[in-house]
Amino acid sequence: MDGLSLFASRRSRNLTLALIVGVAAYPLVVRSELWLTVLLFVGATAIGAVGLNLLTGFTGQVSLGHAFFLGLGAYTACYLGNPTGGAPAGRGLPLFVWLPLAALLPGLVGLVVGPAALRLKGNYLAVVSLGLVFLGAHVFKQWSSVTGGSDGTSVAPSLALGPVDFAGIGGLTRNQSLFFLVWGMVGLTTLGSRNLVRTRPGRAMQAVRDREVAAEVIGVSVARYKLGAFAISSGLAGLSGALYAVVLTYVEPGTWSLALSIQFVAMIIVGGIGTTTGGVLGALFVGGLPEVVRHYSASIPFVARTASERGLSLPQLNQILFGLCIVGFLVLEPRGIAALWARAAHRSGEHRVQARPHPL
């Protein structure tokens, strides 16, 4: 089995480095506020998708409770980071306190509810984790001293880390500055996830996914790794929710809905289940496609551009495209965009690999 090293090949390492340079240069070079905003949302969701991929893609546990942990992270950030004078009042704590805690707290909650949920397998786990979303929706609505209740709450925590203020670094705009924070976290998350899956715990998680009994026989503690994956996935969801809330600047309990959980499942399906980069690629696809389509809609026939025009609306077109893509990936390339990427990278690389046998 390959994938023990951080990079598959030198070529893959160089590509990754080029990508990092590209991402870091992006907000300085491309000053389009639209694309910055789109990529900020993509980055924030990508972290959650990478987390879900650890749980679903690498450990084989299907969860629909992701939205709950996103909400938990967002409200942790609001409660700890928001200014003390607001309504609802926050604690005014600095970035280095609220951001880690926005991941830690949901992780801990994951650890607590995990044992109950993980006694179940497959579809049953999906149904139980679904319950978390509804339970969360109720709590988020009622606990108005923290969440603002149905009225929602603005999200304005301090974004300063020492001398660097991610609300505006130097002469940069808020979105440009936030870009470094959000995509920095995406980078750390992806690196951490890659390191996790290529080392011992990752191998154990994959053994659990592939066959629990066999894993137990070779000495893997199934319960421990399932729980660990659940906690890490919940923590990353929390981090994702906190950053999403910071980008959006206002959240309400309705934000953390079942539809959001399902969107995350769609992201990892399209991006590539059981791949490290799949979460990021999936978030990029799900978040970016509608904007790309809209941007070039002038050259697409049958699309209505104003309220008075008749024709296919853009979201309708997007839904059709999105549906086709999900079906397309499930049928033609179950390992998603990440597999396409890997194939392209390998095709003329130093390590020629055999084409993967068709799953039949």
Next chain:
Amino acid sequence: MRPLPRAGLASGLVVTALLAAACGSATSKAPAGTLRSAPGFDPVAGTIKVGIISPLTGPVQAVGKPLTAGNEVYFNKVNAKGGIGGRYKIVFEERDSAYVAQQAVQAYNELKTNVVLFGQVLGTASTKALLTGLKADGLVASPASLDADWVREPNLLPIGGPYQIQAINALTWYVTDGGGAGRKICTLAQDDAYGQAGLQGVDFAARKDGFSVTSAKTFAATKGADGAAAIRGLKDAGCQAVFLVSTPSDTGTLLGLAATADFTPQWIGQSPSYSSSLAASPLGDYLSKYFMVASEGTEWGDTSVPGMKDMLADIAQIKPDQQPDLYFIFGYDQARAVVQVLEKAVALGDLSHAGIMAAMEQVGTLTFGGLTGDYPYGKAADRVFPRETTLFKVDPAKPVGLAVVKKGFATDQARQFDIR
């Protein structure tokens, strides 16, 4: 054959692509005209760009589409007469929010450096999500929702009486002249900030009028079909009147559920709960018996009101196929407010974002020819929002399916309601 250094090539491509994208944004030169150019204002081309962020698709498009059409008709009428100040044409940039705050934020960021102001932002959640940006960027937006919160925000240009006022006037009328004294009054509201605004008005009316709310139920916005339990709960509580805070598609589902459950209280809906398509639907019968709407202005086609007369003339000239619609009127009024502010800004000689803020403070009273209450502006703290409400009942024979029950009244209770 030696393989090409592809990694280097790839990084080179990334950089080239970034540079190419960066060159896409061009800046315009300063003109030699009387007014200085500003973001969204091109004195040479003679255009003023106005952003519109509205749900043009999805469950709330029944509100967004006619409302935006109302914006368009008024702006086009002004353009046909030569434009703002007689020479600057209004160009509107429409973006779809699908009633989702994230999409509204993306649209806002796309347009913010490219428009003079936002002529419409629809949705309480979307408006709240944009407020941080509006304040940071010093931009003005006109919300197409009637939350009382908007009145004291210097960056917002609200029109019309707030939802709270609609609820207070309607319920006060109900328990005094409407035969509702001593009846069991309940609420059914969507579970978000818009729902909260209506309920705040109900609570205020309950305190002032001395009634108590027998049962308060909520449902998730745009998911009215999940409201079956709420309807059953209201029926079991014996509610005789229900104040409804919803949008039209939810109203259809919820009242459909009520009709099949034989639940027949007096429904009183917040203005966005109704759309003309409901009167024409199979529910029309049930609605005409049990449903009222708290809104403003007059019946469609009532030419005794000068604003209505002008509006009908504009429609006949600019968009003859426009169907009668409450939201169209709102959009038309909203554009009218925007144009009054833009005229002031041109008169003051400054169409920059700061200039628009200044114009809003100095514009005086915004007038609407009786379609909605006149609105004295000034600094945000000094704005005096209208307190009149018109109660309508459903009558499928009428143009929007609405007939006036009581026109343009303000109760003492509504006069007592203030914000901050």
